[in-house]
Amino acid sequence: MKAINVGPRDLEAILAVADHGSFRAAAAQLGLSQPSVSARVRHAEDILGVKLFHRTTRRVTVTHHGERLIARARAAMEELRLLAREFKDEARLKRGLIALGTTASIASALLPSIVQRFRQRWPGIELVLQDDLPARALDRVHLGEVDFAVMPAPAADERFDCELLVLEELVLLARKDHPLVQAPIVTLAQTSKYPLLTLAPGAATRDMLARAYAAEGLPFQPSLQTHNAISLFALVKAGAGISFMPASLIALFDMSALKTARVAPGGVHLPISLVRAKGRAMQPAAQALIEMLVPDLQGSGARPG
Numbered sequence: 001m002k003a004i005n006v007g008p009r010d011l012e013a014i015l016a017v018a019d020h021g022s023f024r025a026a027a028a029q030l031g032l033s034q035p036s037v038s039a040r041v042r043h044a045e046d047i048l049g050v051k052l053f054h055r056t057t058r059r060v061t062v063t064h065h066g067e068r069l070i071a072r073a074r075a076a077m078e079e080l081r082l083l084a085r086e087f088k089d090e091a092r093l094k095r096g097l098i099a100l101g102t103t104a105s106i107a108s109a110l111l112p113s114i115v116q117r118f119r120q121r122w123p124g125i126e127l128v129l130q131d132d133l134p135a136r137a138l139d140r141v142h143l144g145e146v147d148f149a150v151m152p153a154p155a156a157d158e159r160f161d162c163e164l165l166v167l168e169e170l171v172l173l174a175r176k177d178h179p180l181v182q183a184p185i186v187t188l189a190q191t192s193k194y195p196l197l198t199l200a201p202g203a204a205t206r207d208m209l210a211r212a213y214a215a216e217g218l219p220f221q222p223s224l225q226t227h228n229a230i231s232l233f234a235l236v237k238a239g240a241g242i243s244f245m246p247a248s249l250i251a252l253f254d255m256s257a258l259k260t261a262r263v264a265p266g267g268v269h270l271p272i273s274l275v276r277a278k279g280r281a282m283q284p285a286a287q288a289l290i291e292m293l294v295p296d297l298q299g300s301g302a303r304p305g
Contacts, residue, residue, distance in 0.1 A: 014040075116297060130146050
């Protein structure tokens with residue numbers, strides 16, 4: 001497309017002359033010399049090939065072409081001014097929009113207090129949580145649907161920059177009367193003898209458990225799978241089997257009929273990372289949220305490393 005060499009400064013001069021009906025008054029408003037204002041108007045007229053003003057020794061009036069240009073230029077300049085104010089407000093964190101990708105369990109257990117503190121500190125920033133399965137959360141980062149994600153650490157991928165935040169411990173969950181939770185520690189070999197309830201394939205906790213069982217040469221054969229952690233919790237409570245849940249998520253449920261046990265040796269941990277699209281600039285509000293949540297999560301639970 002051919003460039004149009006009429007810039008904002010030319011338009012400002014044209015609008016000022018139209019408003020005041022005088023090159024001298026326009027120059028005074030803009031803090032310029034009268035010849036400078038005349039030169040800007042002449043430049044626009046030369047580029048456009050039409051006269052924008054009728055000039056006489058007594059007055060300056062707008063031509064038909066000038067009226068058409070001024071109507072659109074006024075609207076365009078106002079939009080630019082509004083946009084400039086928005087950018088300044090966003091840079092000062094007075095307004096803005098953040099889309100944060102995550103998973104349902106992380107959104108429920110790890111992020112609420114951070115989100116609330118962020119909203120209290122910067123009430124003009126709108127924050128949207130997009131919780132989904134890990135694969136979809138990663139796609140959202142790649143496609144730019146979210147600014148960044150807090151999610152289970154993905155496999156190495158040159159499209160993303162990842163920073164490990166916390167190692168989320170998975171604990172055994174069972175009814176209080178279940179033999180596995182009569183001691184505070186269990187082994188995966190012991191759990192393999194009982195019906196196992198898990199989330200459906202694609203859930204990070206399920207995939208991590210599958211790898212943990214395989215590492216010890218144990219069969220991984222869930223007797224029942226569901227897409228929802230609440231359903232999983234209810235099934236365990238009803239006595240349908242045992243399950244594993246992130247320790248931080250347990251605190252959200254009524255544990256009066258249930259009990260947990262840690263896995264030995266070493267436990268089973270799910271790495272949670274900050275995931276950003278490589279090379280993509282981060283807007284000020286999103287950067288402020290990152291600066292709040294990184295130290296908060298790295299200081300909670302099991303430390304990365």
